Amino acid sequence: MSQFWSAIVHDITPYVPGEQPKLTNLIKLNTNENPYGPSLRALEAMRQEVANSIRLYPDPASDQLREAIAHYHGLKMEQVFVGNGSDEVLAHVFQALLKHDAPLLFPDITYSFYPVYCKLYGINYETVALDDNFEMRVDDYLRPNGGIIFPNPNAPTGCLLALSEIERLLDANTQSVVVIDEAYVDFGGESAASLVDRYPQLLVVHTLSKSRSLAGLRVGYALGNTDLIQALTRVKDSFNSYPLGRVAQAGATAAMQDQAHFENTCRKVMQSRKKLVKELNGFGFKVLPSAANFIFTSHPEHDAATLSASLRERNIVVRHFTKPERISQFLRITVGTDVQCAMLVSALREILG
Numbered sequence: 001m002s003q004f005w006s007a008i009v010h011d012i013t014p015y016v017p018g019e020q021p022k023l024t025n026l027i028k029l030n031t032n033e034n035p036y037g038p039s040l041r042a043l044e045a046m047r048q049e050v051a052n053s054i055r056l057y058p059d060p061a062s063d064q065l066r067e068a069i070a071h072y073h074g075l076k077m078e079q080v081f082v083g084n085g086s087d088e089v090l091a092h093v094f095q096a097l098l099k100h101d102a103p104l105l106f107p108d109i110t111y112s113f114y115p116v117y118c119k120l121y122g123i124n125y126e127t128v129a130l131d132d133n134f135e136m137r138v139d140d141y142l143r144p145n146g147g148i149i150f151p152n153p154n155a156p157t158g159c160l161l162a163l164s165e166i167e168r169l170l171d172a173n174t175q176s177v178v179v180i181d182e183a184y185v186d187f188g189g190e191s192a193a194s195l196v197d198r199y200p201q202l203l204v205v206h207t208l209s210k211s212r213s214l215a216g217l218r219v220g221y222a223l224g225n226t227d228l229i230q231a232l233t234r235v236k237d238s239f240n241s242y243p244l245g246r247v248a249q250a251g252a253t254a255a256m257q258d259q260a261h262f263e264n265t266c267r268k269v270m271q272s273r274k275k276l277v278k279e280l281n282g283f284g285f286k287v288l289p290s291a292a293n294f295i296f297t298s299h300p301e302h303d304a305a306t307l308s309a310s311l312r313e314r315n316i317v318v319r320h321f322t323k324p325e326r327i328s329q330f331l332r333i334t335v336g337t338d339v340q341c342a343m344l345v346s347a348l349r350e351i352l353g
């Protein structure tokens with residue numbers, strides 16, 4: 001506890017990201033990275049950018065990238081905000097749009113960064129319990145609030161809320177912002193981006209870290225009506241005018257334009273997921289229905305922490321959340337390549353005996 005720290009630093013509880021091990025021989029299934037590389041066009045665009053113009057500051061408004069994102073979603077550039085990873089986009093969203101007198105609402109089991117932002121920005125929040133099947137019940141959110149946020153599919157469960165249910169929520173909740181964090185939507189969900197033109201209170205957040213295989217580049221974005229986007233831009237321009245460097249803008253733009261590579265890799269991940277779930281079910285694992293590039297699973301006879309440690313001894317890293325209690329017997333496992341999934345399955349066969 002340093003005497004030099006601001007009061008806020010004593011109070012905050014920082015988010016702890018999944019481990020990025022220094023060892024290279026590990027099968028890394030703990031942070032939901034894409035097992036396939038990014039678009040070759042994105043890699044080439046980044047090389048060109050480094051070679052030609054890295055001396056110069058980037059476009060502070062990231063116009064080209066926002067145009068490419070808008071085009072992909074059938075929206076206008078003015079409806080797009082970009083940031084240095086969707087975590088940064090989310091940070092601005094919490095500060096710019098979710099801090100009000102009434103409490104912000106989010107699920108009791110969800111992305112654990114949300115309460116961290118609340119603490120950082122002094123936002124009053126209440127969690128809403130998922131049902132016994134770890135599903136969201138829209139009716140539980142129909143009460144006075146200063147905003148609503150949840151991932152869809154949810155993290156770390158992978159469960160999807162139908163778009164019709166999101167519409168029902170938006171029809172009923174018109175007086176505060178509803179944020180849908182679609183980090184994993186490309187692996188089996190339907191984006192709420194199609195609703196942005198009809199609901200001025202809707203903000204949809206995406207990342208290029210998962211479905212576009214660019215976690216190392218740090219690019220995320222938000223889609224919403226121009227009024228919401230302006231609020232985010234005001235915060236961004238009071239914080240860092242150049243959140244995205246030239247390499248990030250060039251690579252992300254090309255990645256958004258490479259539809260074939262994107263569809264291919266997402267399809268492969270979904271096919272591997274289906275096979276993996278079948279294998280795990282065969283071992284007696286319960287697997288929640290996943291629309292994401294990870295699965296959330298528990299075994300009625302094997303302790304999750306022990307399983308995680310046994311996998312680690314065999315050089316396979318998965319994520320185990322000890323809190324909240326309700327999910328402490330689950331493991332979150334990223335869907336890797338078919339080869340990685342096969343190695344996971346054979347390790348589990350060995351461990352379970």
Ligand SMILES: *Cc1c(COP(=O)(O)O)cnc(C)c1O
Nearest residue numbers: 085086087111151183207209220
């Ligand atoms: C991975 C993830 C993010 C963060 O993505 P970045 O763009 O890499 O910062 C945001 N929300 C959820 C639910 C995620 O799982």
